[in-house]
Amino acid sequence: MPKNVSLTRYLIEQQRADGLIPGQLRLLLEVVARACKSISQAVTKGALGNVLGSAESENVQGEVQKKLDIIANEVLIEANEWGGHLAAMASEEMDSIYVVPNRYPQGEYLLLFDPLDGSSNIDVNVSIGTIFSVLKKPEGSPGVQESDFLQAGSKQVAAGYCIYGPQTTLVLTVGSGVAMFTLDREQGSFMLTQEDIQIPADTKEFAVNMSNMRHWDAPVKRYIDECLAGKDGPRGKDFNMRWIASMVADVHRILMRGGVFLYPWDKREPEKAGKLRLMYEANPMSWLVEQAGGAATNGRQRILDLEPTKLHERVAVVLGSKNEVGRLTGYHEPL
Ligand code: AHM
Ligand code: MG
Numbered sequence: 001m002p003k004n005v006s007l008t009r010y011l012i013e014q015q016r017a018d019g020l021i022p023g024q025l026r027l028l029l030e031v032v033a034r035a036c037k038s039i040s041q042a043v044t045k046g047a048l049g050n051v052l053g054s055a056e057s058e059n060v061q062g063e064v065q066k067k068l069d070i071i072a073n074e075v076l077i078e079a080n081e082w083g084g085h086l087a088a089m090a091s092e093e094m095d096s097i098y099v100v101p102n103r104y105p106q107g108e109y110l111l112l113f114d115p116l117d118g119s120s121n122i123d124v125n126v127s128i129g130t131i132f133s134v135l136k137k138p139e140g141s142p143g144v145q146e147s148d149f150l151q152a153g154s155k156q157v158a159a160g161y162c163i164y165g166p167q168t169t170l171v172l173t174v175g176s177g178v179a180m181f182t183l184d185r186e187q188g189s190f191m192l193t194q195e196d197i198q199i200p201a202d203t204k205e206f207a208v209n210m211s212n213m214r215h216w217d218a219p220v221k222r223y224i225d226e227c228l229a230g231k232d233g234p235r236g237k238d239f240n241m242r243w244i245a246s247m248v249a250d251v252h253r254i255l256m257r258g259g260v261f262l263y264p265w266d267k268r269e270p271e272k273a274g275k276l277r278l279m280y281e282a283n284p285m286s287w288l289v290e291q292a293g294g295a296a297t298n299g300r301q302r303i304l305d306l307e308p309t310k311l312h313e314r315v316a317v318v319l320g321s322k323n324e325v326g327r328l329t330g331y332h333e334p335l
Contacts, residue, residue: 036162072115118246127165129248153283215266219331274316
């Protein structure tokens with residue numbers, strides 16, 4: 001891997017090499033990265049910046065918003081609205097889409113994000129992150145509406161996340177593998193620190209919130225029971241478990257060393273497909289995982305093939321090492 005490659009240089013070289021990054025998309029990704037730097041600053045200040053605690057408001061999903069959820073949302077909107085690269089944005093923290101105001105030029109891209117994923121970890125100083133997904137506005141549609149966003153994950157043109165942990169790290173795909181950039185705080189730049197990330201096909205590690213076990217359906221219970229049985233069970237090997245409760249951090253670990261992540265459907269709210277949101281959590285993470293040689297399904301179907309019907313749609317998620325995702329998906333009845 002070449003030394004001292006900044007995100008800017010990486011994007012320009014990708015643009016030259018395979019044309020996967022047109023100019024507007026490159027600008028968009030640089031602006032998202034700049035916004036992530038600001039969010040990282042706010043996260044790092046914590047109590048000193050008076051950014052911890054509840055904002056005493058709720059989002060469209062009825063979840064209590066933290067101050068930092070709102071700050072991160074505002075940072076992403078303010079950074080992205082004026083550059084001319086976007087037509088509209090959508091966020092976990094906003095009920096409806098945010099159309100770029102008339103005073104700015106409108107671009108051809110749509111940006112979706114979960115501004116600060118893992119909200120329950122904000123106040124306890126555990127890793128959290130920003131997840132983002134980029135789509136192209138369908139050609140020929142006048143103006144921009146919510147229906148323009150309702151595209152399958154396979155239509156994404158860029159996806160990534162920024163994790164605010166011991167290091168601030170940006171992980172990105174534009175469809176030619178997965179690259180990782182670490183924020184150099186002295187230089188103020190994201191520097192390329194890993195290319196062509198690959199998830200091993202096999203693993204001995206799973207990530208799931210075990211406290212929900214009694215609510216799961218039979219195939220998920222069977223899979224986890226078999227992992228728990230370890231060497232003496234049908235899998236013939238011991239498994240380890242990790243659960244950070246920030247999807248960003250759990251997926252980051254899987255990209256770095258393999259594993260399988262589950263947030264399955266459960267009986268508590270049977271009308272909901274799952275807890276996680278399809279368009280700005282599951283789709284970008286699924287594309288990253290597939291680009292790293294892993295797999296992602298909702299238990300039955302490939303997540304990237306699902307046709308969304310609404311912006312804040314939820315989905316069950318199984319992603320990570322290919323053979324484990326294949327096994328658990330195989331335990332479900334085919335549709
Ligand atoms: P958030 O977007 O409101 O932070 O919620 C999503 C998070 C995921 O990051 C994580 O995997 C999951 O919720 C944890 O849920 P639980 O607290 O049920 O374990
Ligand atoms: Mg989230």
